Structure formats: C-alpha cells, structure tokens
Amino acid sequence: MSYTPLKKIFQPCLLALGVASAGAAVNAQESSQDTVAPKRVLELEEVTVTAQRREESAQDVAISVTVFDQEQIANANMTNSGDLATYTPSLSVNTRFGNENTSFAIRGFTQSLRTTASVATYFAEVVAPRGQTSQTSGDGAGPGTLFDLENVQVLKGPQGTLFGRNTTGGAVLLVPNKPTDLVEGYVEYTNGDIGTERLQAVVNVPVSDNFKLRLGFDSNERDGHLNNVTDIGASSLGDTDYVAGRVSVLWDITDRLENYTIFTYTDSESNGYTSQLFDCNTNASPADNPFFIFTGPACQNQLAQQEANGQDGFYDLVSTVNTPITTIEEFRVINTTTWEINENLILKNIAAYAHLETVNGSDIFGTQFSETAAGLSLGVPVLELVPNLLDSLGLNNLAILPSLADPNREFAVGVSTINRNFPVTSQETFVEEIQLQGMAMEGRMIWQGGLYYETSQPDGFSGNNSASFLSCELSTIEGNDPSEYNCMDPLGGLLGGVLVQEYQTEYLNQAVYAQATYDFLDSLSGTLGLRYTRDETEGFGIKTRHTFILDQAQAPIVTKSRPKVESEAPTGMLELNYRPLENVMTYAKYTRGYRQGSVNLAADPGLDTHDYETVDTYEIGAKTSFGGPIPGRFNISAFYNELTDMQLQNGYISSTAGPTTAITNAGEAEIQGFEIESFLRVSESLSLNLSYSFLDTELLKQGTVSPETIAAAVTEASGNPISGQLAGATFVPIADVGDELPFSPEQSIVASLNYLVPVPGEWGVVNLGATYVYTGEQRAAASSATPHAILPDYELLNLNASWLGIMGSNFELTVFGTNVLEEEYLTYVSGVYNTLSFETRQVGLPKLIGARLRYNFGG
Secondary structure (H helix, E strand, O other), X not given: OOXXXXXXXXXXXXXXXXXXXXXXXXXXXXXXXXXXXXXXXXXXXXXXXXXXXXXXXXXXOOOEEEEEOHHHHHHOOOOOHHHHHHOOOOEEEEOOOOHHHOEEEEOOEEOOOOOOOOEEEEEOXXXXXXXXXXXXXXXXXXXXXXXXXXXXXXXXXXXXXXOOOOOOOEEEEEEXXXXXXXXXXXXXXXXXXXXXXXXXXXXEEEEEOOEEEEEEEEEEEEOOOEEEOOOOOOOEEOOEEEEEEEEEEEEEOOOOEEEEEEEEEEEEEEOOOOOEEEEEOOOOOOOOOOOHHHHHHHXXXXXXXXXXOOOOOOOEEOOOOOOOEEEEEEEEEEEEEEEEEEOOXXXXXXXXXXXXXEEEEEEOOOXXXXXXXXXXXXXXXXXXXXXXXXXXXXXXOOXXXXXXXXOOOEEEOOEEEOEOOEOOEEEEEEEEEEEEEEEEOOOOEEEEEEEEEEEEEEOOOXXXXXXXXXXXXXXXXXXXXXXXXXXXXXXXXXXXEEEEEEEEEEEEEEEEEEEEEEEEEOOEEEXXXXXXXXXXXXXXXXXXXXXXXXXXXXXXXXXXXXOXXXXXXXXXXXXXXXXXXXXXXXXEEEEXXXXXXXXXXXXXXXXXXXXXXXXXXXXXXXXXXXXXXXXXXXXXXXXXXXXXXXXXXXXXXXXXXXXXXXXXXXXXXXXXXXXXXXEEEOOOOEEEEEEEEEEEEEEEEOOOOOHHHHHHHHHHHHOOHXXXXXXXXXXXXXXXXXXXXXXXXXXXXXXXXXXXXXXXXXXOEEEEEEEEEEEOOEEXXXXXXXXXXXXXXXXXXXXXXXXXXXXXXXXXXXXXXXXXXXXXXXXEEOOOHHHHOEEEEEEOOOOEEEEEEEEEEEO
C-alpha cells in the first residue's frame, strides 16, 4: 500500500476550488478596507444536509457524506453522473454506455449491466426512474439535473432504511432550489474549448405571499472529443447536446400546510460513445482460441492501418455504425405535500410520475474487420475450429467463399444498432410515499416512519438490433425488414446472427419503515431503524435471431421468455452517538443492507434471473469541529462490509443472444476501508478542503455460473451442442476469486483550495481556486480475462478564477479549466483479450478551458 499521491496534494500549483460562500467573501472584502478594525474571529459555515430525511447539520449525522454546493458544481463544470464521481472519493462510475448513462458505485458496490442500482439517485427525495434491462439507462444523475441546486449529497454505505428503494452501496441526493419570497434570478452563458456552449437562465417570482414560482432552463452543447477515423456515421463521438427545463411551484395553502410541485423535462441527443481498439493478443492461436482466426489477424491489420495513416492518437477510434446515437428524453412530476399537524408531528406525502425514453446505437468494440482481414473470404479452415462443422452445415468445402466477398460488409464481433420500431427504454415510473415525522418524550426522541410504493411499467417494447459473429453491411440491419439484411456467415448461424431484441420489464417495490433516535443523556443517543421490503420483477422477452448459411438467409429463430423474481427481506440499522465534547461527535453503527433480485432478459433461459444480495456493514467514525486561529472540521469513518450473494456480471457469447451477460450471485465478498473529509479556514482569504478514501476489497467466492452451466443453457436454448460448447468457451467473469471488486480504486484523493484576492471593495470579489484529483488503480475486468484488467491511476487538475460583482455591478465572470495538465486516462476496458484476441477501452475527457458570464438580478 503506497501513500505517495498524498505528497502531491501540497504541490505549489494547487490554488483552489471555491468553498467559501459569496456572503463570506463579501464580508472578507469589506474587512480588508477597514484598516483600523480589530482582528476578526474566523468562523465556520454550517453545512446543512437531508441525509436522514430532515434538515440537520452534516456534523450531527452519523453518515459519511460528501456535499457540493452549486458554486462548486459550476466551477468543476459538472454536467452528469460521471463528472460528479470524479470529485467524490469512494464514488466511481461504469461508463460502458457513455457519461449520460453511467451507473454509480460507492465503496465497491457496483451496478453491473442488467442488475438494479446499488446506489440510488434521488431528486427532491424521489428516486430516479428505472430503465430497461438491455442496456444501462436511468437510475443516475443524467443530463440536465445538475443546475440550480441547493446542493448534492453523496451518502456512503447502505441507506435503505429511510429512503425509498433499498440499495447496498449508498445514495446520491440532488436537492433543487425551492421558490423563495424574492424576485430574483440569473442568466448565464458559457463558452469554451471543444465547441462548448451553454446557456442557463433561472427566474424566481413570488406571485403572492403564499404562491411562488421558480423557472429554470439549461441548454448545453459540446463537440465530441473522440475522433472517428472512418467516414461512417458521425465524425466525432462523446459529444454533449441537451436541453432541460424545470418549473417549481410552492403553495403555502395555510400556515401549516404546504404543497411543493416540480416539473422537469430533459431532451438529450448525442452521438454516444464507442470503445477504442488498442491491443491484440498475438500469443493466441486457433488451437486454443476458436475466434482467433476471425479476430486475431484482423485486429493486427486494423491497428497497423491506423498507425500507417496517423490515426492512432489517444482519442482516435473506429465506429462503423451508420447511426451512432444516444438519446434520453425524460419527464418528471414530483408533488410533495407537507402538513404540520402540530409542533411535534408532521405528515408528508410524496407522489411522483416519470417517463424515460432512451435510444442507443453504438459499435460496442470499435472494430472494422473486413471480410478479407477476418479470413472469411479466403477459404477458412473451419474444420480446425469445430470438428465436423462442415458436415453439420451440409457443405463439403468453402471454396466458394471468395466469390461471395462484399467490400461493404465487415465481420461484426458485437454491434448494437437502433431499431426504428421501438427505443432501448420506454418506461413509466410511479412513486407514492407517506411519511410521518415527530418528536416525543419532551423532545428526547425524534422519530419517523412511512409506507413506500413504487411501480415501473413499460409502455411498449424496448430493445435494439445487434449483429455478432457474422459479416454484415451494418447500415442494412438498422431497418425493420430482414430481407434487406446484407450478411454472410460461413459458420451457418452456429454462433452469429442478427438479433432483434424486444423486452418488457415490470418492477414493483413496497416497503414499510420506522426509525427513532432517543437521547439517553445530553451526550449519548441511540438510533434504531427497521424496514421490511418486498420487491417483484417480471419480464417478457422476444428474441428473433436471423441466421445465414453463407449469404442465404434462413428462417428466423424466435425465443420467448417470461422470467419472474420475487424477493423480500428485513433490513435495519442500530447506531450509538456519543459526544465527549461539544464539537466532537463519535458514532458506531451496524447496518443490514439489501438489493433486490431481478431478471436478465438478454441471457438464455436458465440464466435470466438472479436473487437478492445482502450486506452487513459495521462502521465507526468521528465528526469534529474546532476553532482557534485556524478553525476547521475533521471527519473520519472506518467501515467493514460482509457481502452475501453479491450480484456479479459474467460475459459470454450466445448463439441465441450474441455477446451478452449472465448475472450470478457470488458466494462472498468483503470490503473494508476508511474515509476522511476535512476543511480548514486558514485565514479569511484562504481555505482548504481535503478528502481521502482507502478501499480494500476482495471477492472471496465466485458464483454458481461456470463455462459448463453456460454451455448447458445455450445448448438447451439453441438445440445445438456445438453452439453450447462455443458459448461455454467464451465465459468471462468480471472478477476472479481473490481479485479486487470492479471499479473500486484503492486510493482516491480530492484536494481543493480557495483564495480570496485582496482587492478594493468597489471592484467586487475575486476568487482563485484549484482542485486536484487523484484516482488510484481500479479493476475493470477479471485477472484471467485480460492483462489490461487494471485501469491505471490518474491525476486531474482543475483551475478557476471568479470575479463577482464586477465593479459593483450584477455581473460575474468565471474562467475555468478542467484537466489542465492534459492527463490521458482510461475509464473502462472490455476484458475480452483472452476470449476474442483483442482488447478495447474507453478514455476520459481531455483538457477543456472555458469562461462563464453571469448576470444576477433581484434578490
């Protein structure tokens, strides 16, 4: 274990992200003009959170929590889930389907593809809408949510007792600004590198004393940073292009009855993401890898051509999908009614509706293997791959293959294209929660309890088209007419085909919960929370597989499935808080967490369900505040987690489903570590934030899915033992026994400073700042799958300079830079090096310099 990165925190180049409020900054400027004023006593600003469904100081909550205000979000140019994770120790993301559709991981609790979220995201106390099961969608902080917020709170550890949906990893709370009593607002314009252009506007209008409106608008565009070296589809990928709107209505019906309604709408359409081919397995051979003959030489040929053409840069890649696209359209209504029955009892009702629709088309592996390069038109010696294969196809030689060659076709290892009849996700979610909060025993006990109901229903089929392990003209498979597919398969559909996926998934989540905190003494309190959850997931899947013998289309093979999973479990929390001193709070807690079982319609029958997982979490911590010449806060927590039946992803290639996943309930895993959150106000002009996370994770026992079970399931589904053997040979777990858990960096650091420049008060307020981020090595694939299983560590440095109240006006100007050291870093690898004889990856964002001009009015 090395702590070398800690030394880099104090490098001279660090000058700070803004952490002081504008009000504090103004006070400091006023003080600088009064040379005879006595020395001011430095004070700390209180950070208010809603981590326990009520407002309280972050220093009073026995939860490890990271909080960002809107100024910090803006200065770091955060626009989606991936950006949020960059600046939060212990929070990671899986970016397989791009930044817009990332899934969160906290403390090693990862959401694998086709499992439910291990980290729940809440906007105004309502969980993010679910997506469908074919690709990752929903469940996160998507485009258009990170503006006009009071704060963002990242809660670490199981939070299932009080919050709507049970999760094992934690919760991310997005708290929007509520309408106020003032006529106020702002208009903001941002321009920067890579075609960055953003416009925001917010206006708050108190229509009357008891009826207030707040309207917000956010439009954001940025060119793609990934250069597509082909002339197919888009020339660049990884772009941003969304419009989001928000209307908030606050109605004080009486002095004790409040109704708060939020309408949100987001429309995002980008070119999406594609993996980048970067390495070939030159040690493989047809004898030990049946796919090498198709992919090995073709991989080497593609990389050689890109190098010869000068198209092998860090951000260069190949995409051959005719319509590369990622769209997200989301509409939400959240209504919260709060009734203060008396001074000791509050009734709250939360009702919400959301509709989520997504579309995705991408070249999953970023390959362009021509028929010739893939060996398909050269008389492939397929007999060496699978004994008796030609006989089973009714052929005696492949001499006719060269005559079938088509320069418009390529060997598709795994390509996902749009289906013009239905999207990837089309899902409606309804949430209803009734909650009571109160005090009893002369204020010594604070309690709350409630009922939770959530249902998510499809409003039609969802899915996509995909091509795998055959040669196709990819533009032809985007259509809905199979007769137009221009494909050729020398293996006669034993493994490859064009797959049309049509899925519907229904979710039902119900729970009852209660929690109470009792003050035994002024310095000692205890909390007990209990919850009982019942979850149900049911899916209906239709997979239509179009196969070919050479270039002759065969009758489609239709597979239907109706998997269903029900799970229920009690969960809870026991906690003791002790205050040995007024500004020191220590705690010890035990939490039982739970994540529901679910269905996996993309897998073969027998592999299409998985059970729930549980975790037992033990945590101790301390939260301290101190004064003196350098006041500050120092919070530390240490934790140990025992996971049972952990849900882990395993990859394989199916003749009925193409490259797909099976979710297994692993036997055991453990996670331990500690986190530090600290803040120092060094002077009225200088402040420092430092966060550190250390994780030690290990998979102790693998699940029941194995190459043999994969082979048996595919054989039964396809009726062909050769297909089953090939599928079993492609089995790839996401982690081996003894491996670290995926997307769990051992060390992560975020350090930021803010310096208030001493200038005359009439000039305004000038802040300089910087943020340093270190993310340690983290696993992205199993040790046995690829030599590239570990993502290298990386460092990012962001700078910002803000001039508020320019010369006494209402204008603000901020200049910012992200990744100013131009770090080239990886965010994902596919883990197919040993199976498919090549490896692909996804890369992080390059340097971006921009400026933001803002005009504030009213207030």
